[in-house]
Amino acid sequence: MAEQWLAVIFPALAAELWNLDGTLPGVWIADTRQRVWQMDAGAAKQGIQIGMSAAQARALAPQLQVMQRDAEREFNLLDRCAQLLYAWGPQVVALQEWPHALAVELQGNSRWRARPQALLQAIREFAGERLRIRLGLAPTSLAAALFAWQGKDGELCHGPADRSFTECWQEIPLKLLPANDTLHARWESLGLYSCGDWLRLDRRERALRFGPEWERFLDRLRGIRADPRSPWPLQEEFVVAFPLLQEVSDWQGLRFPLRRAFQELRLRLRHRASTRWELLLQGRDAQYRQLLHSRDPLTSAELFLQLWQERLQRHPWGFAARHLQLRAMDTENWAGEQGAFWEQNLLREQGQLLDRWRARLGVDSIYRVQPRADHRPEYAWHSVVPEESETNTALPDLRPRPLWLLPEPIPVSVLHEPETSELERIEGGWWDGHDVSRDYFRWRRSDGAECWVFRDRRSARYFLHGYFA
Structure with missing residues (x-):
């Protein structure tokens, strides 16, 4: 046997x-x-x-x-x-x-x-x-x-x-x-x-x-007679909860029990992993709940702790915690990382950097800019999450645009009219209710700044819309 x-x-x-x-x-x-x-x-x-x-x-x-x-x-x-x-x-x-x-x-x-x-x-x-x-x-x-x-x-x-x-x-x-x-x-x-x-x-x-x-x-x-026993109930949720050995009010005291909770969950997850984690801390009369999102499934205890450190130092719980609960949410199948060695390391480092920024600044604060097929400068781009695949947007053949575009155009006084050859006319937006008719040109201010200015053809007023480097 x-x-x-x-x-x-x-x-x-x-x-x-x-x-x-x-x-x-x-x-x-x-x-x-x-x-x-x-x-x-x-x-x-x-x-x-x-x-x-x-x-x-x-x-x-x-x-x-x-x-x-x-x-x-x-x-x-x-x-x-x-x-x-x-x-x-x-x-x-x-x-x-x-x-x-x-x-x-x-x-x-x-x-x-x-x-x-x-x-x-x-x-x-x-x-x-x-x-x-x-x-x-x-x-x-x-x-x-x-x-x-x-x-x-x-x-x-x-x-x-x-x-x-x-x-x-x-x-x-x-x-x-x-x-x-x-x-x-x-x-x-x-x-x-x-x-x-x-x-x-x-x-x-x-x-x-x-x-x-x-x-x-x-x-x-x-083993010559059957020994039937009821199996211990298997939890459907991946959660670990236990009382802390002593009250914890700062990150240094929380680091060790949080590592222990993560390692227990990683063993239970087996061939699964998670990109969303929920931490619950309870005190005598207070409770603190925080979520952590990551770009890739977290399997490294050190990276897990780094991300939580960034998160919790920016959002401290402010009381003496006596009980800890860690939950792995939205688990998915995880077969490990694949790919060439150098490519794999580069992608991993990029993903870890994004995760640290998100933990410190918030998920909505980290995004990537992607162009959009639109002549109007304020509508010619949009923000997407870093993980979203980049689309091959067919851009029109445009003159050089400034890297620094103001959120809203600012009225200015222009002392001289530009030559007609220097103008770039942009008209459009009738389909979405933001119709514009503008003549853009470069204008160097008295302090030496090279500005991107347009003349509104309806009001005949001038507006500053951006700066060239």
Whole structure:
């Protein structure tokens, strides 16, 4: 049976969520029997142990914090991890035998076979420095979870390559099974320490002594019985949301969590990408929402952060943010960049420059000028977005025009009439209600400026319309 399930277990998630920023000396959580159920690394250093009575723990380390479980925060973090795992497998399930355990099916995933370390590194980065994780790989989800419990934090545990799964699973200690303390004590009193010891007993005797549910559990563990589980719901929207470790009121404090949110979304997007991103920051009594547009799909974290820096420094949020949400909008298929090396680099640099200008100045402030077939100077051009393809507009054969055209003509007094040969007559506009009849000519002002002036043939007045360089 080929290895196909990867289990991801957070052994102390409920406690560690309360101390993600490391400001507390330690945190532990008690169960319904008032015994230590979970603890973080700080509590472990003070000598706190799982199963210790709450009274003993308080007496041993009174300075440590005793917290209640936050089920909503625990679920939200598991949901984020599950959405990340969907980038590598078609099915992600919750292993309900343990509080905070997930498994992803990897069978037939060429991406996993080609780059197994990429997934492991993504999970480690997701967990960060404050969340412990256990990773296990096996042909069944239950076996993968038990392998994970045998391993060390942050390392992938699986059976030796030179041994079959049938041999490896029998060495799994029974103390790792999710049974109560009474049943574990019974197993030890009978000399049953591993799954292999269990297997040597008669099947009927095992069911009578310990109940048929454990017989079914071991069958599912070995893969000889089906283990149907409901898949973890896959989000249709690409959004990441999480509370900030500390209140953030400037760009430097927001940079790291924003990078983390982008990297999570990039892993979930897989072969898709986005050119529109929405950032939502929430404080105690305020909310800030901002959109970012890019010319090309954003796949680089550094460019993503540069664009947001330009955007947010121009439009600061002005309060202490406590929660972050990043959404990828209008996602599209993304197969990567193609083209010749030099051409590709040039186009990428041009696109990145446009994106930075847009982030700093606004989308509507960046445009390209394109000519239009019209004799009237003010209607002979129009603005288009930079991405719009350039059309081959057939322009009339005109005399030289000034580069600097005024928004509106300004009345002037001309001291001498130009020669007839110097005039350029422009008439038109009857079709759109802006009919003009003008005689244009060059005129050098007393200060030396070379002006483009016209005489309105209806009013006989002179107007300045532009300057030559």
